[in-house]
Each structure stands twice: as C-alpha cells, then as structure tokens.
Amino acid sequence: SQTIHQWPATLVQPVGSPLSLECTVEGTSNPNLYWYRQAAGRGLQLLFYSVGIGQISSEVPQNLSASRPQDRQFILSSKKLLLSDSGFYLCAWSLGQGPGEKLFFGSGTQLSVL
Amino acid sequence: AQSVTQPDIHITVSEGASLELRCNYSYGATPYLFWYVQSPGQGLQLLLKYFSGDTLVQGIKGFEAEFKRSQSSFNLRKPSVHWSDAAEYFCAVGAPGNTPLVFGKGTRLSVIA
Numbered sequence: 200s201q202t203i204h205q206w207p208a209t210l211v212q213p214v215g216s217p218l219s220l221e222c223t224v225e226g227t228s229n230p231n232l233y234w235y236r237q238a239a240g241r242g243l244q245l246l247f248y249s250v251g252i253g254q255i256s257s258e259v260p261q262n263l264s265a266s267r268p269q270d271r272q273f274i275l276s277s278k279k280l281l282l283s284d285s286g287f288y289l290c291a292w293s294l295g296q297g298p299g300e301k302l303f304f305g306s307g308t309q310l311s312v313l
Numbered sequence: 314a315q316s317v318t319q320p321d322i323h324i325t326v327s328e329g330a331s332l333e334l335r336c337n338y339s340y341g342a343t344p345y346l347f348w349y350v351q352s353p354g355q356g357l358q359l360l361l362k363y364f365s366g367d368t369l370v371q372g373i374k375g376f377e378a379e380f381k382r383s384q385s386s387f388n389l390r391k392p393s394v395h396w397s398d399a400a401e402y403f404c405a406v407g408a409p410g411n412t413p414l415v416f417g418k419g420t421r422l423s424v425i426a
Contacts, residue, residue: 205356245415245416289356300407302359307355
C-alpha cells in the first residue's frame, strides 16, 4: 500500500534561517506531488506541484522554492525564512491519472518562525 | 479558473443534531467536487467526491453531499453528529486536465454535549 512521510512534525526557526522540509511517498510510481500551506484563517493554499522529476509549478510568488530530486521525493526550501512563512505545511500526492482525483495527505509540519 | 467559497468559518452543533456545511463553487462546466476532513494537527482525509451521475453522494463516516448545479453548491450533510466529528472541513473543486484541486478556506466544526 502507498504511504506518505513528511518530516519534521514541528519546527521552530529564527527569521533569516534556511528551511528544508522533506516529503517522500512509498508504494507508487510517478505520483503528482504537492506542497500546501495552511495559515490561520486562510485555508489551504497551494504552493507548488510537480508532475515529474525536475518539473515544478509554482502557484504563488513567495520566499519558498521546491525541488523534486527523485520520483517520490519532494522538498520545500527557503534560503531565508520570514515571519510570514509560519504555518502548517502539508505534502500530498495523487496518481496523476486524470481530473479531480483523490489527494493523499501527509500529517503536516507545523512551522513557527520567530 | 475554478474557485470555492465556504461561507461559514465556524459552526457549533449539539451532539446528535443534524449538520449542513455549505460550499459554493465557481466553474464554467461540470466540476469535480470533494469534501475533505482535517482532524487537529493532522493531514486531510477524503470524505466523498462527485464526478457525475447521481447528485446525492454518500461518503465515509455517515456523511453525504448533494450537488446542485442551479445553485452552484455542494453542501455536506450528516443527520446526527457525533463528538468525534469535530474537525475542520474543506470543500474542493477540480477541473479536467492534470491540474491541482482548489480548496475553500474551510469550516471548523465544534460539537457540544
């Protein structure tokens, strides 16, 4: 069966420090991968999605970047964190087989930038 | 582009009472509609989805939703709420092609005794 791993679960970082959040999927090949951010009162905001290795689409201009070095690995990064980067970050995957298919979510990373 | 509105930020219901969470979407054609639930500090879990056919969709945990094209709505319902249903609920809309879902801002459900 397929599983998604996301870590760390919580992270406290000072402003200006770098960030690296990792997400891996097991049990499937060539998934679509997504990074969402959930800020208080703002719902789920799609940050990046990827339909294949090295293919990254950015939905919102921001202080963050994403990379997909391997088929089932998706990394969210920042060189210098801002206070506004605080939030709950969710990784998700789907099979990429067609419109509106089911998303499978990781358990999230709560990032606090102080 | 598609969009989703969940008009209610927070709803409180008594255990055993019925529940309806509202969702309105904007999309030019027949959308693909979803409801996800998020327990505190966790990821999201799919409750149900609508692609085509019967406009009343049954999901897990006793939830159902009805697609009403004339009202551009996809409201989530449950006849009798349990305390374990307290969570945040997200409506989402998808479109043809390999494009990501668009989520609403969510409705937080509180259940009181």
